[in-house]
Structures are given as structure tokens and as C-alpha cells.
Amino acid sequence: MDPLAPAPSQEDLEQPPVPDLAPSDLTGEQAGATIRSRAEVETVPGDKLEGTLHEIETTTLNSDGQIIKQTVKGTLTVNNPSAEDRIYDIDVMLDNIDATDIGGEHVSVDELEPTKNHKMSYKVNGKQMMTLRERLDTNPSRSQERSLSVAMNEDPGEISLELEVENMSGVELQDVVVTRPIPDVMHFAMTGGAEFDNGIVTWNVGRLNAGEKQVISMEGTIEVSTTKAIKAGQASATYRADSTLSNMMFRELDAFCRGFTYMRVREDERPDNWKCQAIFENRSSFAVDLVKLQVRMKGSDELLFDIHDVDEDVHPYGKWESEERVVMAQSEPDFTYELSYSVLPRAIQSTEGSMKLEEKKLQVLEADITKTYSTSGLRSYRAQKIQSVMTLENKGSSVINLMRITDDIPGVFDAPTQEQLTIKLDGKAIDDEQFKAELVEGVTIEKEHKSPDGMGHTMTLTVGTRGPLGLKPGKKIEITYPLNAPDPSPNNTRVDAPARIEFSAERFGPICTREPSETPSIKVIHNRRNFSAGKQAIPLGGKGRYEVLILFENNGDTALSDLYINDVLPAQFEIKDWSMKGAEGKRDDVKMTSEEGEGGLHIVWHVPMVDKGERLEVSFDIKGSGEVDAEALNRFHGVHFGDEIETDELPEVEVAEEEDSEETDEAVVEESTEGEAATEEPAVEEAAEPEADDAEESNEKESKMNWREDVLLRVMEAAGISDRDAFIEFAADYDSDDNGYLKKGELEDAAKAWNAREEADSADDDSEESDSDDGSEEVNEKLCEICGVLNPIDAKECSACKFAFI
Known part of the structure; x- marks a missing residue:
């Protein structure tokens, strides 16, 4: 029991x-x-x-x-x-x-x-049993796609937040609670039973029937002050159910x-x-x-x-x-x-x-923009090319996938073409299909400093047309294109070329707008080279002794570089001592070289730079024997110099040269004196006296022409032409492109035509005239002591250099 x-x-x-x-x-x-x-x-x-x-x-x-x-x-x-x-x-x-x-x-x-x-x-x-969804959008005004990028702007940007819970089971869920921390940069207005306390949004849903959904939406703003990615906060939810x-x-x-x-x-x-x-x-x-x-x-x-x-x-x-x-x-x-x-x-x-x-991260859009021109100055009335470079460096945390660029092309320039654009992403050129350029007449951004030479153009460039650009943080994209200034006028005292770049990470995301930190500005410099040059041989005591003086004075607007003063001593003479004086006294930076050549000893003095307004005097003694040729001793053999010394006002530019490659940069171009028309001065075998204000121009057409003096002399020498002034007047008709400048090819064409005309006019009389002229020239003509050009015996001044005969 x-x-x-x-x-x-x-x-x-x-x-x-x-x-x-x-x-x-x-x-x-x-x-x-x-x-x-x-x-x-x-x-x-x-x-x-x-x-x-x-x-x-x-x-x-x-x-x-x-x-x-x-x-x-x-x-x-x-x-x-x-x-x-x-x-x-x-x-x-x-x-x-x-x-x-x-x-x-x-x-x-x-x-x-x-x-x-x-x-x-x-x-x-x-x-x-249950799921939680979140829809965060940093550009709620565009409903096509949600965005998770933000732009650094002074004003707060829009942002929207939507939370959703769904019961995916067949039983009732209980004690459903959704919480979400809100970063300090975000500010939302609470709706739909949500509460905000101590930086956390709490949404007490309570019971959720089988298959039921509930949604809460909030609108707010976001303020961005750093380029680091922003942690958006992590939403969470809890629930309970009387079922497994x-x-x-x-x-x-x-x-x-x-x-x-x-x-x-x-x-x-x-x-x-x-x-x-x-x-x-x-x-x-x-x-x-x-x-x-x-x-x-x-x-x-x-x-x-x-x-x-x-x-x-x-x-x-x-x-x-x-x-x-x-x-x-x-x-x-x-x-x-x-x-x-x-x-x-x-x-x-x-x-x-x-x-x-x-947790999501909001990526920040930011970039540094630079736009530069290869020069800030242009020479007036000369066709020139410069280079425009625009660079965008991604300084944010977001990848940049699309760019829209509005670029003002001032009226002093011709409009570039899309084929001239080069776009490099991190040093590698992108495909032509990845960008598209459109040009319209007139500038868009600049309102004040415009060019008087034309209306200009606006280039609208879209980069990322075929697919996302993929410009990662820290990487650069560079846009380059040439600009041609065909005929800049001096009225372009200040011309600004601003640009504006809009870029985004998503196709429908927020847009960040930036402008270059400095707007490139360009002006036209109206400088003209103006100089005086000459040579004089003065007899000294003793037979065959002379003091030679060579003068060069820079009266132009800028300093000159690489001046070469040329002289030739007859074969029977030798140079004793020489010196050169400048504005500050004796010049020690001058180098003299000499070599035997045709006609005697060829001497060249190289002066690295001649300042604006500086006067150079070369003096030396020579001694010789035998018959003295006054013409040879007094003949000025010219100067050669490079370009102007560039200043901050006139940086180096790529000049649109039309000469053949055989022609050098050492040129004597247009010279003028203040208050008178520009005249051309010879650089070899010629002395210049531009100070003679009352000198008459030998030919109106000649005075409007420009040429390279050394090229002219070489062409004349090769063609056997000695009458310089007459040939220049004749060659003016061979300016085939009508630009007022005689190129080498045009001078050669003129020389061929000159010789052909001479042969046709005096084919039968050339030999007789040459015999009789040998005796008569000594009586009917006289030689200019300065430039060596023959003039009529009764002429009072040289037809070439205007030297006054005494």
C-alpha cells in the first residue's frame, strides 16, 4: 500500500x-x-x-x-x-x-x-515574421529615384524619412516599437504618433494584425558642414508574438x-x-x-x-x-x-x-574648381592662340557621376568646336561619346566685363552622357581646349571669362553648384616696338685710324631681349678696343663674336636685354691700310632682336605665326613713333630715324605693309633685286591673303614676277644699258653713307633712310 x-x-x-x-x-x-x-x-x-x-x-x-x-x-x-x-x-x-x-x-x-x-x-x-523598411531621400522634390547624396551649401537642404513595418506572418504581432536615432545635422517635424526625445525618434506601433502594414513619413532639413560622409542613423524595431x-x-x-x-x-x-x-x-x-x-x-x-x-x-x-x-x-x-x-x-x-x-551613409558632394587661361594678355591686332584649362577636383566623399558646365567664351575669341575639346579623367582621356558640347551665341554668366570685339559664346558641356562618370574622391577631371583670338583690339581692357559647374552623384540627386575660385581675366596690350639705330665712322689722328660709333636706342613700350648688333669691317682693317655703354654705364654682360666672311670681318655684339628707353652706344677703334672705302666704313649692318620682354601685363602667348618654319623669331616688326603713322625700318644695311616727323612716305601702299626685314633681304639677294623701295611697292600687290603682312612665299612670288617683268621690258637693251650705266652711274647717282642705297645725284636726302645729304 x-x-x-x-x-x-x-x-x-x-x-x-x-x-x-x-x-x-x-x-x-x-x-x-x-x-x-x-x-x-x-x-x-x-x-x-x-x-x-x-x-x-x-x-x-x-x-x-x-x-x-x-x-x-x-x-x-x-x-x-x-x-x-x-x-x-x-x-x-x-x-x-x-x-x-x-x-x-x-x-x-x-x-x-x-x-x-x-x-x-x-x-x-x-x-x-515582420520586416522593417526605410526610405530616406535627400532630394524629395524629384520623385523618380531616391537619393543619398548631399551638397555642401550655405542653406539647409531638403530631406524626407519614411519608416514602414509589415506583419508577414499569419498571427497578430504585439508590442511593435520602432526607434531611430537622428543625427544632429538632420531636423524633422514629428508626425503620426512619433515622439522625439534625446536625439531618438520612437514610434509605438502596438499591435499589428496579420498582413498589416503601417507607415510613418517625416519631412525635414539637413545642414552639411563637412566633406566627410554623414552617418544617417540606424533604425531598429522590436515585436512579440504568441506563436513561433x-x-x-x-x-x-x-x-x-x-x-x-x-x-x-x-x-x-x-x-x-x-x-x-x-x-x-x-x-x-x-x-x-x-x-x-x-x-x-x-x-x-x-x-x-x-x-x-x-x-x-x-x-x-x-x-x-x-x-x-x-x-x-x-x-x-x-x-x-x-x-x-x-x-x-x-x-x-x-x-x-x-x-x-x-546603416546608410550620406555622401557629401564638394569640389574645387579652377579655370585658367595660358595668358592674361594678348597683343593687339595679332592673331594669337591660347589654351583654356578647367579642372575639377573631387573634394567630397561622394563619387561624381554627372557634370554640367556652363562656360563663357569672350567675344575676343572664336568659338571652339567639340572636336577641339580634350577631357581627361585622372589623366586618361574619356571617350567622345561620354560628353556633349553645345554652343550658343552670347555669354551667359558675365554681365560687366565683356569683350567689345563680339558677343562671344556660351558653351554648355555635359560630361557623363553615356553612363556614370565615376570621379572618385581625390581624383581630378581636366577639360582643355584652344582659343583663337583672330584680331584683338586695344579696347579689350578687361575681359572676364567665368564658368559654372553643376555636378551630382545620382541622375535625380541633389546638385552641387560651384564656380572657379578665380575667374580668368584677359586684356589686350597695345605695345609697339620703336627704336633708333645708326653708325658713324670718325677719322682720328694718323692715317687709317677711325673711331666707330654704333647707336641703338629702344624707344618702344617694352624691353627687348637678345639684341644682336651687326657690323662688318673691311678686310684691310682690324679692331683695337671696344666698349658698350647703357643706361647704367658700361655694360659688362655683352659678348662679342667675330669671324671672317664675305666683305671682311663680321662682328656681332650680343646684348641679353635692352630696357625700355635705354640707349646703347658701341664705340671702338679700327686701323687699316690701303685705300679707304668711306661707304664701307659708314655702312650700318643692322640689328636683330627677339621678342619683347614679357611682363605681368603681357604673359607669353602662342602667336599664330603664318611664316614658314624657316623664319626665325628674331625679327624687326612694326615700329612706330608716338603721334605718327607706323613705318617699317630695315634691320640690315639700313639705319632708322623714326624721329623725323615730317618725312614723307614713299608709297601709301608700302606704308600699310609689314614684313620680316631679314626675310625680305634674303629674297631680294636670291632674286638679284637691289631696288628695295621699288620692290616693296611692287610686292604689296602680292599680299594674297590680304592681311597686310608679306610672308616669305608672297615675297618670293613677287620676286619672280619682278624679274619676269624686267626681262620682258628690256630683253634687247640689257647688255647696252649695262655698259653705258657703268660710267654714268658715277656721275648721275650718289651713295648714301648710312644705308648704302644709291640716290639721284641731286637728291637732298636718302630715299630709304631719309639721311640728309650735306
């Missing part, structure tokens, strides 16, 4: 003995008790068999709510809450285990002592406890009639659910009792009695029975989840 069993009543003692039906006989049976609701189970007194399926979700999502990383850990727990009684032969039957790695639908536990439990861990894959995320659930949960079943048999008043009654006694602290009871008399298949799922639960230490049945037997009946019962189960299925979105 169980020592813990209560003492039997007097009525029980009077009953016949019952067969030994110990609980151990039921080991291995599955009672199959129905899983009831938690609320119903809680109304029944007594301890219950506690079975728990609890799953915890931790998920990282992208902004679209797609899973990036998910971990779901589950725990199956079977608990004995009793402080007194053990339970045994525990069976757990599960449904919907496909999403878990629990291993099988049946979990068996032999026994659990009081207050003990059994736990089993598992994992869940491929299931999602894996959808796994209990199908059955049963266990045995201390319980007894027996038959009470009493003989009726009528002999051989026996009253039989089934009794179940619960000897534990648990509530018991009677599931099935079937009783037969031994040797008979007929069921005396067939009871299924008794409505009443057997309370702790209580008992259940069936109705009485009468059985006819001559002796006391013997029974067999089948009993299924279980500790009343309390099944709990739950999930708690937390998720966070992958």
Missing part, C-alpha cells in the same frame, strides 16, 4: 478487493491529450505539464526590408512545476518542424523530478503522474447481479486529463465501459467515478481495461524579435 495514500473510508473497506493496477503498467503509452488554450488551462486548479516553444530572432535588414543576416534561436522546454511529485513517460509531439533543425516530431523524456525541466535548443532558417516564427507547434504533450484506476464491484439485491463502477484516483498535485477508459470482462470482447475524453478534469488528490453498470455473473466478475490519461498540459508558443537596418 502506498504510504502516501490517504486512509480508506469505511465504505471502501467494505468493498471487495481490486486488482493491482500500478501506474508502471502504463509506461510507454501516449495519452494523446488535446492541447487546450492557455486561458482554459489556467482555470483548472493544480500543477500542469508545462511545454514551451520560445524563439528569439535577431536580424539585420537592408533598407528595403530584405534579410542581410538573420539568427533565430529556439528552445523547447518541458517543465515539472510541482514541488512534490515527479512526472514520467513524457512525450512531446510537434507539427511544422521543416524550418527547424530539431531533428524529429517526437521528443521523449523519461522523467522529471519535482521543479526540474528538460531543455532542447534548435535553430530556425528561412522564416520572417518557425510556425512549429505542439500537437500533443502528455505525461504520467501518480494515479490509480480500479473497479468497484457490488453484488445487487438480486443474486448473480453485480454493480460495477470505474474509479480513477489522482494522488498528485497535478490536474489530470482522462483521455480514454475501456473496460471488458475477461473472455468477452464486449465493452462494459467505453469512455473518451472525460469532460471533467481530475483535480489534485481528487478522484473520478463512472456510472454504475450491472453485470450478470455467477461469481465475482474479473475485468480487463485500457486507460489513457495525462497530466493536463499547458503549451506555450512565443517569439520575440529584434531587427535593425543596415
Whole structure:
């Protein structure tokens, strides 16, 4: 007898003995008790068999709510809450285990002592109960695509934030809460039940029915003060559900406890009639659910009792009695029975989840822009080419994928073509299909400092037409093109060429607008070279001794570089000493070279620089023997010099030369004196006296022409032409491009025509005239002592250099 069993009543003692039906006989049976609701189970007194399926979700999502990383850990727990009684032969039957790695639908536990439990861990894959989405847009005014770039501007930019939660399960979700920190640079107006406290937005959603969505939208501004990427904040959400995320659930949960079943048999008043009654006694602290009871008399298949799922639960230490049945037997009946019962189960299925979105970074648009011209000055009335260079360096954290450039081309220049554009990304030229240039007449940006030479043009350049440009932070893009100034006038005292660049990271993203840190400005310098030069040989004491003076004075607007003063001594003379004086006295930086050549000793003095207004005097003594040729001694052999010394007002430019490559830069070009028309002065075998204001020009057409004096002399020498002035007047008709400048080719064409005309006019008389002229020239002409040109015997001044004959 169980020592813990209560003492039997007097009525029980009077009953016949019952067969030994110990609980151990039921080991291995599955009672199959129905899983009831938690609320119903809680109304029944007594301890219950506690079975728990609890799953915890931790998920990282992208902004679209797609899973990036998910971990779901589950725990199956079977608990004995009793402080007194053990339970045994525990069976757990599960449904919907496909999403878990629990291993099988049946979990068996032999026994659990009081207050003990059994736990089993598992994992869940491929299931999602709730999702969180975020839509952040830094350019909400453009609805085509959302943007995540921001531009550094003085004024705050627009920004919008939209949060969405969706129940993707078939059960109700509870305690749904969304939180999101807001960076200091962002400012939102709270709507839709959201609260803002201590830098965090909290949205208490509460309950979310199966399949339901809820959205909250906020508008605000963003202020950018740094080029570093801005962390936008990380939204997160939590929820709870009375169901598992894996959808796994209990199908059955049963266990045995201390319980007894027996038959009470009493003989009726009528002999051989026996009253039989089934009794179940619960000897534990648990509530018991009677599931099935079937009783037969031994040797008979007929069921005396067939009871299924008794409505009443057997309370702790209580008992259940069936109705009485009468059985006819001559002796006391013997029974067999089948009993299924279980500790009343309390099944709990739950999930708690937390998720966070992958944090976004707002990339900042910023760049340094430079636009430069290869010069800041142009020479007046000369066709010149310069180079325009525009550079954009990405100083932000965002990649730049699209650029729109508005570039003013001043009216002093011709418009460039797209073919002349060169665009290099990080030193590598991009394809022509990746950019497009459009030109319209008139400048767009500049309003004040415009060129009077023309309306100019506006070039609109789009870079990134075929696809994203991909200009990464720290990299540069360079845009270069040539500009041609065909005929800049002196009225261009200041001409500005501004530009504006708009760039973005996304096609519909915010636009950052920048202008060059310095606007290139150009002006036209109206400088003219003006000089005086001459030579005089003065007899000294003693036969054959002379002092020679050579004068060169720079009366032009700028300094001159690389001046070469040329002289030739007759063969019978030699130079003794020489010196050169300048504005500061003796010049020590002058070098003299000499070599034997045609006509005598060729001497060259090289002066590195002659300042504006500086006067140079070369003096030296010569001594010779034999017959003295006054013409040879006084003949000036000219000077050669390079270009002007450039100043800040007139940087070096690429001059659009039209001469052949054979022609050098050492040229005597247009010389003029203040207040009179420009005149051309010879550089070789000629002295210049531009100070003679009242000198008449020999020919109006000649005075309008420019040429290289050294080239002219070479052409004349090669063609055998000696009459310089007449030839220049004749050659003026061969200015084929009508630009007022006689190139070498044009001079050669004129020389051929000159000789052809001479041959046609005097083909028969050339020989006779040459014989008679030899004697008459000595009488009818005289030689200029300065330039060596023959003049009529009665001439008062030289027709070439205007030297006055005494």
C-alpha cells in the first residue's frame, strides 16, 4: 500500500478487493491529450505539464526590408512545476518542424523530478515574421529615384524619412516599437504618433494584425558642414508574438503522474447481479486529463465501459467515478481495461524579435574648381592662340557621376568646336561619346566685363552622357581646349571669362553648384616696338685710324631681349678696343663674336636685354691700310632682336605665326613713333630715324605693309633685286591673303614676277644699258653713307633712310 495514500473510508473497506493496477503498467503509452488554450488551462486548479516553444530572432535588414543576416534561436522546454511529485513517460509531439533543425516530431523524456525541466535548443532558417523598411531621400522634390547624396551649401537642404513595418506572418504581432536615432545635422517635424526625445525618434506601433502594414513619413532639413560622409542613423524595431516564427507547434504533450484506476464491484439485491463502477484516483498535485477508459470482462470482447475524453478534469488528490453498470455473473466478475490519461498540459508558443537596418551613409558632394587661361594678355591686332584649362577636383566623399558646365567664351575669341575639346579623367582621356558640347551665341554668366570685339559664346558641356562618370574622391577631371583670338583690339581692357559647374552623384540627386575660385581675366596690350639705330665712322689722328660709333636706342613700350648688333669691317682693317655703354654705364654682360666672311670681318655684339628707353652706344677703334672705302666704313649692318620682354601685363602667348618654319623669331616688326603713322625700318644695311616727323612716305601702299626685314633681304639677294623701295611697292600687290603682312612665299612670288617683268621690258637693251650705266652711274647717282642705297645725284636726302645729304 502506498504510504502516501490517504486512509480508506469505511465504505471502501467494505468493498471487495481490486486488482493491482500500478501506474508502471502504463509506461510507454501516449495519452494523446488535446492541447487546450492557455486561458482554459489556467482555470483548472493544480500543477500542469508545462511545454514551451520560445524563439528569439535577431536580424539585420537592408533598407528595403530584405534579410542581410538573420539568427533565430529556439528552445523547447518541458517543465515539472510541482514541488512534490515527479512526472514520467513524457512525450512531446510537434507539427511544422521543416524550418527547424530539431531533428524529429517526437521528443521523449523519461522523467522529471519535482521543479526540474528538460531543455532542447534548435535553430530556425528561412522564416520572417515582420520586416522593417526605410526610405530616406535627400532630394524629395524629384520623385523618380531616391537619393543619398548631399551638397555642401550655405542653406539647409531638403530631406524626407519614411519608416514602414509589415506583419508577414499569419498571427497578430504585439508590442511593435520602432526607434531611430537622428543625427544632429538632420531636423524633422514629428508626425503620426512619433515622439522625439534625446536625439531618438520612437514610434509605438502596438499591435499589428496579420498582413498589416503601417507607415510613418517625416519631412525635414539637413545642414552639411563637412566633406566627410554623414552617418544617417540606424533604425531598429522590436515585436512579440504568441506563436513561433518557425510556425512549429505542439500537437500533443502528455505525461504520467501518480494515479490509480480500479473497479468497484457490488453484488445487487438480486443474486448473480453485480454493480460495477470505474474509479480513477489522482494522488498528485497535478490536474489530470482522462483521455480514454475501456473496460471488458475477461473472455468477452464486449465493452462494459467505453469512455473518451472525460469532460471533467481530475483535480489534485481528487478522484473520478463512472456510472454504475450491472453485470450478470455467477461469481465475482474479473475485468480487463485500457486507460489513457495525462497530466493536463499547458503549451506555450512565443517569439520575440529584434531587427535593425543596415546603416546608410550620406555622401557629401564638394569640389574645387579652377579655370585658367595660358595668358592674361594678348597683343593687339595679332592673331594669337591660347589654351583654356578647367579642372575639377573631387573634394567630397561622394563619387561624381554627372557634370554640367556652363562656360563663357569672350567675344575676343572664336568659338571652339567639340572636336577641339580634350577631357581627361585622372589623366586618361574619356571617350567622345561620354560628353556633349553645345554652343550658343552670347555669354551667359558675365554681365560687366565683356569683350567689345563680339558677343562671344556660351558653351554648355555635359560630361557623363553615356553612363556614370565615376570621379572618385581625390581624383581630378581636366577639360582643355584652344582659343583663337583672330584680331584683338586695344579696347579689350578687361575681359572676364567665368564658368559654372553643376555636378551630382545620382541622375535625380541633389546638385552641387560651384564656380572657379578665380575667374580668368584677359586684356589686350597695345605695345609697339620703336627704336633708333645708326653708325658713324670718325677719322682720328694718323692715317687709317677711325673711331666707330654704333647707336641703338629702344624707344618702344617694352624691353627687348637678345639684341644682336651687326657690323662688318673691311678686310684691310682690324679692331683695337671696344666698349658698350647703357643706361647704367658700361655694360659688362655683352659678348662679342667675330669671324671672317664675305666683305671682311663680321662682328656681332650680343646684348641679353635692352630696357625700355635705354640707349646703347658701341664705340671702338679700327686701323687699316690701303685705300679707304668711306661707304664701307659708314655702312650700318643692322640689328636683330627677339621678342619683347614679357611682363605681368603681357604673359607669353602662342602667336599664330603664318611664316614658314624657316623664319626665325628674331625679327624687326612694326615700329612706330608716338603721334605718327607706323613705318617699317630695315634691320640690315639700313639705319632708322623714326624721329623725323615730317618725312614723307614713299608709297601709301608700302606704308600699310609689314614684313620680316631679314626675310625680305634674303629674297631680294636670291632674286638679284637691289631696288628695295621699288620692290616693296611692287610686292604689296602680292599680299594674297590680304592681311597686310608679306610672308616669305608672297615675297618670293613677287620676286619672280619682278624679274619676269624686267626681262620682258628690256630683253634687247640689257647688255647696252649695262655698259653705258657703268660710267654714268658715277656721275648721275650718289651713295648714301648710312644705308648704302644709291640716290639721284641731286637728291637732298636718302630715299630709304631719309639721311640728309650735306
